[in-house]
Amino acid sequence: MKVTRELFDEVMVPNYNPAAMIPVKGQGSRVWDQDNNEYIDFAGGIAVNVLGHCHPALVSSLQEQSEKIWHLSNVLTNEPALRLAKKLTDATFADKVYFCNSGAEANEAALKLARRYALEHFGEEKSQIIAFNQGFHGRTFFTVTVGGQAAYSDGFGPKPGAIDHVNYNDLDALAGIMSDKTCAVMLEPLQGEGGIISPTPEFIQGVRELCDKHNALLIFDEVQSGVGRTGDLYAYMGLGVTPDILSTAKALGGGFPIGAMLSTDKIAKSLKVGSHGSTYGGNPLACVVAEAAFDIVNTPEVLDGVKQKEQLFRDGLARINDKYQVFDEVRGKGLLLGCALNEKYKGRARDFLVASANNQLMCLVAGANVVRFAPSLVIPDEDIKQGLEKFEAAVASVVNA
Numbered sequence: 001m002k003v004t005r006e007l008f009d010e011v012m013v014p015n016y017n018p019a020a021m022i023p024v025k026g027q028g029s030r031v032w033d034q035d036n037n038e039y040i041d042f043a044g045g046i047a048v049n050v051l052g053h054c055h056p057a058l059v060s061s062l063q064e065q066s067e068k069i070w071h072l073s074n075v076l077t078n079e080p081a082l083r084l085a086k087k088l089t090d091a092t093f094a095d096k097v098y099f100c101n102s103g104a105e106a107n108e109a110a111l112k113l114a115r116r117y118a119l120e121h122f123g124e125e126k127s128q129i130i131a132f133n134q135g136f137h138g139r140t141f142f143t144v145t146v147g148g149q150a151a152y153s154d155g156f157g158p159k160p161g162a163i164d165h166v167n168y169n170d171l172d173a174l175a176g177i178m179s180d181k182t183c184a185v186m187l188e189p190l191q192g193e194g195g196i197i198s199p200t201p202e203f204i205q206g207v208r209e210l211c212d213k214h215n216a217l218l219i220f221d222e223v224q225s226g227v228g229r230t231g232d233l234y235a236y237m238g239l240g241v242t243p244d245i246l247s248t249a250k251a252l253g254g255g256f257p258i259g260a261m262l263s264t265d266k267i268a269k270s271l272k273v274g275s276h277g278s279t280y281g282g283n284p285l286a287c288v289v290a291e292a293a294f295d296i297v298n299t300p301e302v303l304d305g306v307k308q309k310e311q312l313f314r315d316g317l318a319r320i321n322d323k324y325q326v327f328d329e330v331r332g333k334g335l336l337l338g339c340a341l342n343e344k345y346k347g348r349a350r351d352f353l354v355a356s357a358n359n360q361l362m363c364l365v366a367g368a369n370v371v372r373f374a375p376s377l378v379i380p381d382e383d384i385k386q387g388l389e390k391f392e393a394a395v396a397s398v399v400n401a
């Protein structure tokens, strides 16, 4: 069967509009398409391929497990899931883990847990969930409604209720709508889809204090910022503020679908037997790959490497910007970086993405004004150098068009 991009329009629901080329092979931070064109990957499958494509340790874990057992359901537990849960709880504030298959599912579990906990401990009045404009928490109806872009949740009928939004980094606005009826505050400790926005130290500290004051749970959505992305295992560790519930996915499986919600003993108790679940949650194939990825990422070599590679990106991007004057700033942390376009190029992030693809570089956007990079955490320095050369050529082509 001849498989082409045209087939997409023929047989796929039109909720995506993928690029013209179809990748068929990946190794490290290089990808090849059907015509054997080679690309450098600064996108990492949207902050997922934390160790690049087909990392040998992940490949061998998957292969080994594939000959043992694939699936059991949650009527039974399994060794990979238990080992991974033990490692996650040993390495974080959490005592308990719930496994699922995606970021949205991890957030859905987090929100349901928060609501159930509030109901059990304080009564049904305590239901308000506060989140932030431009935040992104996934595409299930609950999570997309908690997300801060109404455009994504409009048009699907009545929405889940008692959800309010304020501006990120606006502590006064948050204080203004919080009360003892607040069940939870949910935020990304580094906004990804919303444009790579870091929290100010006063804000993130203040959110924790307000949650404590009102007995509200603090939920950190670390689906994009977690698993080494910022140079800390989880971004909260670099902020000095600990959440009550944390969601993690994307990089967790290094390319294999898995998500997890982490919480404390006391809070987790509210998800009693039968109260929530997922057929594939804790699937042995997913957990064994995630365990292998976790073992590699959670080492000083990889985490310190992220900080060094961040500097390579920042130096290279600064050089490009000195020459072409296209960005206002390069923001973000670790290997989640955003180039915010200046006034002259406002709204044109996609043009830079397309120009990069034409120069055989895969990158991302975060909204209309930010070009985003989320490469493998172990991307070789040489690939960063070559990728930045391609990016420079892309920037030149946009500037000179």
Ligand SMILES: *Cc1c(COP(=O)(O)O)cnc(C)c1O
Binding pocket: 101, 102, 103, 104, 105, 107, 136, 137, 138, 139, 188, 192, 193, 221, 222, 223, 224, 225, 249, 250
């Ligand atoms: C990607 C993302 C999600 C959604 O994850 P899915 O696996 O697509 O469901 C949720 N929160 C954040 C911060 C994300 O970046």
